[in-house]
Amino acid sequence: MERPGSVQFVIRFRGGDFESWKEAFDEYEPVRVKHGAVGHWILIHAFRLAPASLLAPFTYTQIIWMPALGFLFFGDRPGFNTIIGAAIIVASGLYILYRERVHGDR
Numbered sequence: 439m440e441r442p443g444s445v446q447f448v449i450r451f452r453g454g455d456f457e458s459w460k461e462a463f464d465e466y467e468p469v470r471v472k473h474g475a476v477g478h479w480i481l482i483h484a485f486r487l488a489p490a491s492l493l494a495p496f497t498y499t500q501i502i503w504m505p506a507l508g509f510l511f512f513g514d515r516p517g518f519n520t521i522i523g524a525a526i527i528v529a530s531g532l533y534i535l536y537r538e539r540v541h542g543d544r
Contacts (some may be wrong), residue, residue: 501527
């Protein structure tokens with residue numbers, strides 16, 4: 439089975455041919471820009487309301503969701519280096535969270 443790339447996925451999703459990929463991306467560009475702007479605004483607002491150490495674990499969920507969605511939509515499996523790197527990042531974040539809760543503000 440062929441593993442479609444992101445461009446082929448968009449074209450197949452739209453039901454068009456491969457030649458219309460540029461039109462597909464141009465058509466959805468305003469939607470992507472709006473979603474990106476709203477997402478960044480929400481993130482900035484969250485950092486105004488809570489300390490970064492509290493929000494960091496939520497950003498770590500991207501390490502789980504992005505490879506999962508990549509596998510679901512494109513058939514990509516995370517490589518060994520990706521898994522090891524993600525484990526190091528998550529372990530570091532959990533250690534920092536633990537250390538801050540145990541030692542508190544000194």
